[in-house]
Amino acid sequence: MRYIDLHAHMISRTTDDYHKMALTGCVAVTEPAFWSGRDRLGAQAFADYFDHITTFEPARAAQYGVAHYAWLCLNPKEGEDRELARQVLALIPEFLSRPTVLGIGEIGLNRVTRNELATFLDHVELALEHDQMIHIHTPHLEDKYKGTRVIVETLAKDGRIDPARVMVDHAEEHTVEMILDHGFWTGFTLYPRTKASPARAVDMIEMYGPERLCVASACDWGPSDALAVPEFVLEMRRRGHDEALIYRVVLHNPASFLGQSPKFVRPDAPRERVAAD
Amino acid sequence: MRYIDLHAHMISRTTDDYHKMALTGCVAVTEPAFWSGRDRLGAQAFADYFDHITTFEPARAAQYGVAHYAWLCLNPKEGEDRELARQVLALIPEFLSRPTVLGIGEIGLNRVTRNELATFLDHVELALEHDQMIHIHTPHLEDKYKGTRVIVETLAKDGRIDPARVMVDHAEEHTVEMILDHGFWTGFTLYPRTKASPARAVDMIEMYGPERLCVASACDWGPSDALAVPEFVLEMRRRGHDEALIYRVVLHNPASFLGQSPKFVRPDAPRERVAAD
Amino acid sequence: MATHAGTCPLSQTRLLDDSFMEHRAQVLAVAAFLDRLDRSRDQDAGGDFRLTALREALHVLTESEGGRVGRVQMLLSDRDVRLLEERDRQNALGASGRAHDLQDGGEG
Amino acid sequence: MATHAGTCPLSQTRLLDDSFMEHRAQVLAVAAFLDRLDRSRDQDAGGDFRLTALREALHVLTESEGGRVGRVQMLLSDRDVRLLEERDRQNALGASGRAHDLQDGGEG
Numbered sequence: 001m002r003y004i005d006l007h008a009h010m011i012s013r014t015t016d017d018y019h020k021m022a023l024t025g026c027v028a029v030t031e032p033a034f035w036s037g038r039d040r041l042g043a044q045a046f047a048d049y050f051d052h053i054t055t056f057e058p059a060r061a062a063q064y065g066v067a068h069y070a071w072l073c074l075n076p077k078e079g080e081d082r083e084l085a086r087q088v089l090a091l092i093p094e095f096l097s098r099p100t101v102l103g104i105g106e107i108g109l110n111r112v113t114r115n116e117l118a119t120f121l122d123h124v125e126l127a128l129e130h131d132q133m134i135h136i137h138t139p140h141l142e143d144k145y146k147g148t149r150v151i152v153e154t155l156a157k158d159g160r161i162d163p164a165r166v167m168v169d170h171a172e173e174h175t176v177e178m179i180l181d182h183g184f185w186t187g188f189t190l191y192p193r194t195k196a197s198p199a200r201a202v203d204m205i206e207m208y209g210p211e212r213l214c215v216a217s218a219c220d221w222g223p224s225d226a227l228a229v230p231e232f233v234l235e236m237r238r239r240g241h242d243e244a245l246i247y248r249v250v251l252h253n254p255a256s257f258l259g260q261s262p263k264f265v266r267p268d269a270p271r272e273r274v275a276a277d
Numbered sequence: 278m279r280y281i282d283l284h285a286h287m288i289s290r291t292t293d294d295y296h297k298m299a300l301t302g303c304v305a306v307t308e309p310a311f312w313s314g315r316d317r318l319g320a321q322a323f324a325d326y327f328d329h330i331t332t333f334e335p336a337r338a339a340q341y342g343v344a345h346y347a348w349l350c351l352n353p354k355e356g357e358d359r360e361l362a363r364q365v366l367a368l369i370p371e372f373l374s375r376p377t378v379l380g381i382g383e384i385g386l387n388r389v390t391r392n393e394l395a396t397f398l399d400h401v402e403l404a405l406e407h408d409q410m411i412h413i414h415t416p417h418l419e420d421k422y423k424g425t426r427v428i429v430e431t432l433a434k435d436g437r438i439d440p441a442r443v444m445v446d447h448a449e450e451h452t453v454e455m456i457l458d459h460g461f462w463t464g465f466t467l468y469p470r471t472k473a474s475p476a477r478a479v480d481m482i483e484m485y486g487p488e489r490l491c492v493a494s495a496c497d498w499g500p501s502d503a504l505a506v507p508e509f510v511l512e513m514r515r516r517g518h519d520e521a522l523i524y525r526v527v528l529h530n531p532a533s534f535l536g537q538s539p540k541f542v543r544p545d546a547p548r549e550r551v552a553a554d
Numbered sequence: 555m556a557t558h559a560g561t562c563p564l565s566q567t568r569l570l571d572d573s574f575m576e577h578r579a580q581v582l583a584v585a586a587f588l589d590r591l592d593r594s595r596d597q598d599a600g601g602d603f604r605l606t607a608l609r610e611a612l613h614v615l616t617e618s619e620g621g622r623v624g625r626v627q628m629l630l631s632d633r634d635v636r637l638l639e640e641r642d643r644q645n646a647l648g649a650s651g652r653a654h655d656l657q658d659g660g661e662g
Numbered sequence: 663m664a665t666h667a668g669t670c671p672l673s674q675t676r677l678l679d680d681s682f683m684e685h686r687a688q689v690l691a692v693a694a695f696l697d698r699l700d701r702s703r704d705q706d707a708g709g710d711f712r713l714t715a716l717r718e719a720l721h722v723l724t725e726s727e728g729g730r731v732g733r734v735q736m737l738l739s740d741r742d743v744r745l746l747e748e749r750d751r752q753n754a755l756g757a758s759g760r761a762h763d764l765q766d767g768g769e770g
Contacts, residue, residue, distance in 0.1 A: 450694075469687070470683045470684055470686075470687045471683055471687070474687070474690075474691060474694075476691065476694060476695075477690065477691070477694045480694050480697065480698055480701075483701065484701070
């Protein structure tokens with residue numbers, strides 16, 4: 001089954017992972033900017049990171065026939081530092097024109113502080129100014145519920161935001177409804193221990209249907225699985241779901257969301273799109 | 278950390294597994310005869326199996342510096358067929374003299390029937406006749422408690438049996454005490470889902486001490502892990518246990534048990550044995 | 555109430571630091587499984603001994619007395635140690651229908 | 663009592679056939695963790711909010727009402743949606759001490 005991994009931190013993964021992803025049907029990945037594991041030393045480190053994920057990673061992915069796209073931002077873990085945020089926000093625009101950059105992300109909240117929200121809103125302004133799509137990180141674990149509420153309610157109040165151009169990611173059972181209810185795209189990340197499992201993601205698709213739902217591995221430098229989307233496919237098949245529904249979730253949906261950027265080359269032929277809708 | 282995997286069905290594993298086992302410190306494996314996944318067609322299939330695990334497997338293991346030993350029997354899953362058992366029991370003696378055969382195993386019970394017990398006892402007689410050590414399989418899951426009780430109580434009544442030459446394997450929390458109390462060696466198999474996990478095996482060593490306790494992967498053709506013993510070592514270290522205790526469980530203990538066979542070449546030097554005791 | 559008190563060298567806080575996330579995920583997985591059974595189109599397992607045993611085992615997790623694993627293991631065991639006259643099937647299923655009739659009667 | 667009744671296409675029996683062993687092992691793993699905490703040499707986590715939340719979550723697994731995952735998730739969540747004035751630490755811990763003071767008071 002061909003699939004798109006909409007959330008993969010490939011900078012942290014080996015070339016073997018690209019190889020295995022290609023073998024399991026991956027046709028495209030999108031890489032949101034995120035935390036390196038400790039705070040970066042300054043703005044230049046962010047510029048270097050943006051350069052890396054818009055030059056080296058697309059080239060590495062291309063060796064295996066996988067298309068690679070990126071989202072840029074100062075991530076929520078470092079969003080508390082308002083001065084750093086100002087510096088990084090100033091250098092993002094020059095990278096937005098690169099051919100594989102799809103938008104601003106993964107912005108959001110971490111511990112849900114005043115400064116984090118201010119940095120989040122600055123990124124939203126930047127996206128609006130430059131007509132960019134938005135990819136949103138919701139906080140982990142005990143902070144997810146409140147962080148998702150703050151994000152969703154803040155954006156819903158802003159009439160300039162088109163929710164169809166916003167992906168709210170890392171949804172779980174207690175946040176999926178509020179995200180869907182506000183018209184946003186919703187992502188489940190299949191990350192062992194701290195996010196959703198393939199089985200629980202299938203549960204939520206059974207409960208809410210496939211409309212505006214995507215899955216991704218969120219694979220990074222931590223305990224995670226670059227093949228989490230094929231694991232999801234296997235679980236969907238075990239659960240008795242038909243191939244059309246699986247195709248819809250792992251290829252058609254992410255392609256429909258990402259296809260709103262003129263830079264994204266849809267891997268599904270127009271005829272397939274009609275069949276899946 | 279050097280280790281012995283006392284229970285590994287290497288016939289079902291790839292050469293890559295031998296390679297990884299060697300890289301993680303494995304110096305020896307012992308392979309008890311067991312079920313192939315469906316019942317074998319007849320006695321000749323058992324002869325062929327015994328030949329395979331006493332010729333091809335030792336040669337394959339040797340390529341990675343891993344010593345390979347075997348235990349022979351008709352396994353408990355097929356023990357219900359008394360006529361087949363008689364045929365297989367008749368052909369075992371000619372294989373016992375092979376240089377890497379350590380004894381009779383893994384004999385035991387599966388669903389705990391009259392015929393299974395009769396076949397088990399026939400094997401015990403064979404072991405006694407030929408002065409062989411015994412490796413015992415206790416039943417899985419809901420049958421483990423009753424099967425272990427039947428085995429332990431049956432053997433304990435037989436004055437000819439030296440419990441120090443018997444390994445009762447696949448112990449779990451509800452069977453470990455009765456096995457230890459009767460003086461047998463006790464094995465924990467680190468097999469995902471249906472047996473003990475590394476964490477639970479560490480728990481039992483914390484509760485009962487290392488005396489007469491061993492761990493093994495029981496890796497086979499099912500969902501299992503050829504590197505389960507190194508996973509146990511990692512868990513022991515995380516749990517704050519010192520290297521001497523870990524060494525005792527993964528190398529000294531199995532070497533002490535297996536060293537009762539003159540065919541087993543102990544990988545621990547005599548000086549190490551004194552230190553570990 | 556702990557059995558084998560003091561035998562784990564790590565502090566409780568350290569155990570939580572190291573393993574809370576793993577067990578948190580397991581609790582969510584079990585909760586999702588129970589919800590999934592509720593959502594199943596065919597509610598055909600009302601009397602399934604596996605489900606009965608699972609529900610009893612989950613109660614053990616709420617008990618304050620130590621030795622929970624042993625109690626869960628026994629709930630998931632056939633406690634009737636009498637031999638079967640004939641083999642009914644080759645594979646174990648993970649819980650026993652027989653155990654619940656006999657309770658501890660088979661232990662003597 | 664099921665929420666989203668009938669949305670899982672597999673029968674309960676099939677779900678048990680496919681997944682009982684996996685969840686059986688998870689229950690044993692959680693039981694072993696609770697026993698381990700009991701056996702710890704340093705009983706220093708009596709008031710640890712992670713342990714409190716875990717014990718509450720285990721009670722949810724014994725409830726007959728559907729929607730258990732959602733309830734467990736909320737037990738493991740900080741339900742006070744007010745912004746923190748300043749960041750206290752960078753990492754989430756998997757449960758919240760704040761939630762238990764406020765219960766659902768922060769939801770308004």
